[in-house]
Amino acid sequence: MTSSGDLPAPDDRRARLRAADADRELVHEILSAAMAHGSLSPVEYEERAGKAMMAKTFGDLDELTDDLPIAQLGVAMPVPSMSPGPRVTGGSSDAAVRHRLAIMSGSELSGTAVVADALTATAIMGAVEIDLREVEFTAPVLTIQCIAIMGGVEIRAPEGVTVEIGGLGIMGGFGGKSQKSPRPGAPVVRVTGLALMGGVEVKVVPREDPDV
Incomplete structure (x- = not known):
């Protein structure tokens, strides 16, 4: 749904992201306003509204509104809900990352890696x-089981996800910043586990900040 500079330009990644109920409802509002404005006939509205109800991705929804003058329809665009950000892709998790292990060494996960619904991070x-800022989530909830024994696990979560922290620190530290996302359909990152004479830290950072 891009028009008149109101929304970011579409890209391939955004087009295949899963849409939430709130996104489909917004499209219905746009289509209703377009019919009232005269941009759509009742028949066209009915056809597009039916497709919006069945839409699964942002790409499906964009096709229904790309030719409409959204800026002239007076529909409030909730940028946090519609802008590109962390979303559940719903893709296959067969090749998704499930483990990271560091024994007297270092291990890293970052970039556009695909993560499964559960990830084990072990640092001995x-x-x-x-770093979860650019990864693809394959499930609504990502559970990260951390084991830090005389070592450390650091998790960077993007601002657009819900973060839940619940772990145990014994002669070590286990903590960080929890948050509740206002974005419909945003992933949940659940961090749990044990820090024994080590540390687990969760940071919530902007996606665009390369120095964090």
Whole structure:
């Protein structure tokens, strides 16, 4: 749904992201306003509204509104809901990352990696760094089981997800910043586990900040 500079330009990744109920409802509002404005006939509205109800991705929804003058329809565009950000792709998890292990060494997960619904991060006298800002989530909830024994696990979560932290620190530290996402359909990152004479830290950071 791109028009008149109101929304970011579409890209391939955004087009295949899964849409939420709130996104489909917004499209219905746009289509209704377009019919009232005279941009759509009742027949066209009915056809597009039916497709919107069945739409699965942002690409499906964009096709229904790309030719409409959205800026003239007076529909409020909730940018946090519609802008590109962390979303559940619903893709296959067969090749998704499930483990990161560092024994007297280091291990890292970052970039556009595909992560499964559960990820184990084990650091024994080593360090594991997990950066979730650009990864593809394959499930609504990602559970990260952390084991840090005389080592450390650092997790960077993007601002657009819900973060839940619940772990145990014994002669070590287990904590960070929890948050509740306002974005419909945003993933949930659940961090749990044990830090024994080590540390687990969860940071919520902007997606575009390369220095964090």
